[in-house]
Amino acid sequence: MHVSRAHFGRMPDGQPVDRITLEAPDGVSLSAITYGATITALTVPDRDGRPGDVVLGHDTLDGYLHASPYFGAVVGRYAGRIAHARFTLDGREHRLAANDGPHTLHGGRRGFDKVLWTAEAARTDTEARVTFTYRSPDGEEGFPGTLDVRVTYTLDTAGRIGIAYEAVTDRATPVNLTQHTYFNLAGAGDILGHELTIPATRFVPVDATIIPTGALRPVAGTPFDFTAAHAVGARIDAADPQLRAAGGYDHAWALEAPGDERAIAARVRDPGSGRTLEVRTTAPALQFYAGNFLDGSITGKRGQRYGRRAGLCLETQQFADGPNQPAFPSCILRPGERWRSRTWWTFATDRTGPR
Numbered sequence: 001m002h003v004s005r006a007h008f009g010r011m012p013d014g015q016p017v018d019r020i021t022l023e024a025p026d027g028v029s030l031s032a033i034t035y036g037a038t039i040t041a042l043t044v045p046d047r048d049g050r051p052g053d054v055v056l057g058h059d060t061l062d063g064y065l066h067a068s069p070y071f072g073a074v075v076g077r078y079a080g081r082i083a084h085a086r087f088t089l090d091g092r093e094h095r096l097a098a099n100d101g102p103h104t105l106h107g108g109r110r111g112f113d114k115v116l117w118t119a120e121a122a123r124t125d126t127e128a129r130v131t132f133t134y135r136s137p138d139g140e141e142g143f144p145g146t147l148d149v150r151v152t153y154t155l156d157t158a159g160r161i162g163i164a165y166e167a168v169t170d171r172a173t174p175v176n177l178t179q180h181t182y183f184n185l186a187g188a189g190d191i192l193g194h195e196l197t198i199p200a201t202r203f204v205p206v207d208a209t210i211i212p213t214g215a216l217r218p219v220a221g222t223p224f225d226f227t228a229a230h231a232v233g234a235r236i237d238a239a240d241p242q243l244r245a246a247g248g249y250d251h252a253w254a255l256e257a258p259g260d261e262r263a264i265a266a267r268v269r270d271p272g273s274g275r276t277l278e279v280r281t282t283a284p285a286l287q288f289y290a291g292n293f294l295d296g297s298i299t300g301k302r303g304q305r306y307g308r309r310a311g312l313c314l315e316t317q318q319f320a321d322g323p324n325q326p327a328f329p330s331c332i333l334r335p336g337e338r339w340r341s342r343t344w345w346t347f348a349t350d351r352t353g354p355r
């Protein structure tokens with residue numbers, strides 16, 4: 001296992017941003033920067049052993065600062081939307097920064113994806129890791145309590161990637177941390193041919209502004225049924241009110257075995273390259289976003305223009321708008337408790353089978 005660290009750029013105020021790269025002997029590598037704890041590159045072999053970068057992003061810090069719809073970033077303090085930028089907790093109303101029409105999306109105007117984290121890297125014979133830490137001040141973007149956050153990316157000799165989140169607070173606050181990597185297992189083009197399996201039988205319908213209605217709806221008989229593999233593009237433009245509302249897939253699935261990190265939350269296969277990805281998690285929900293808002297206006301790594309649906313996100317998380325949704329599991333972290341969540345990404349190819 002190998003770990004290296006290099007200068008990546010400077011923040012507008014002059015603070016340096018570093019890039020940490022973890023490498024496994026079998027050609028899997030992951031790079032992440034201290035801005036947003038952002039995963040900037042993830043290289044995995046295709047079925048013929050050729051390595052390729054399977055995540056969207058930028059070559060330079062400038063791209064991340066000015067043209068990034070959360071490419072590869074950690075999102076928080078609360079991933080997903082909070083309706084009308086407010087919630088009531090323990091009898092007190094909190095008002096948040098609104099950055100998605102009237103709503104708060106992904107932590108507000110300056111969420112965890114836009115702050116500088118501290119990084120510490122380490123390696124053993126079997127694992128390389130980098131731990132990012134960030135202290136979110138009391139009142140940041142309107143959220144109560146000082147929140148200390150820690151996110152660790154690990155890469156092991158089997159080429160498996162782990163993402164572990166931890167947070168503690170000094171006042172009760174909602175917490176929902178996830179990873180917003182856009183995958184494209186082909187390394188270019190769109191993801192409409194990627195075959196997706198989500199073995200969950202219920203999803204979260206949303207209103208016209210992508211706020212959950214609060215219900216869980218069976219996927220059976222709808223374009224949301226991925227219990228058997230379907231190409232992402234096969235039904236994405238179907239005349240379904242839920243797909244219309246969100247411009248494609250941008251919904252959460254309620255996982256069947258919340259907390260069981262052995263269960264598969266999602267599986268993706270790119271028939272062209274043979275690359276496969278399995279996602280496992282302790283989180284209760286999986287937000288599948290099909291990159292509907294990408295529109296060709298962003299030019300990313302190696303001069304690639306990211307057109308509509310050039311990448312897909314599989315965000316393991318709590319339910320969106322949790323603080324306002326009594327029917328959803330509690331997302332409130334209290335002093336003395338430790339918020340924990342873990343996700344695993346396992347890459348393989350359809351020739352090698354699981355690595």
Ligand code: GLA
Pocket residue numbers: 069070080105210250287289293313
């Ligand atoms: C999440 C949201 C989407 C979109 C993307 C980033 O997945 O649910 O609606 O905001 O992030 O553009």
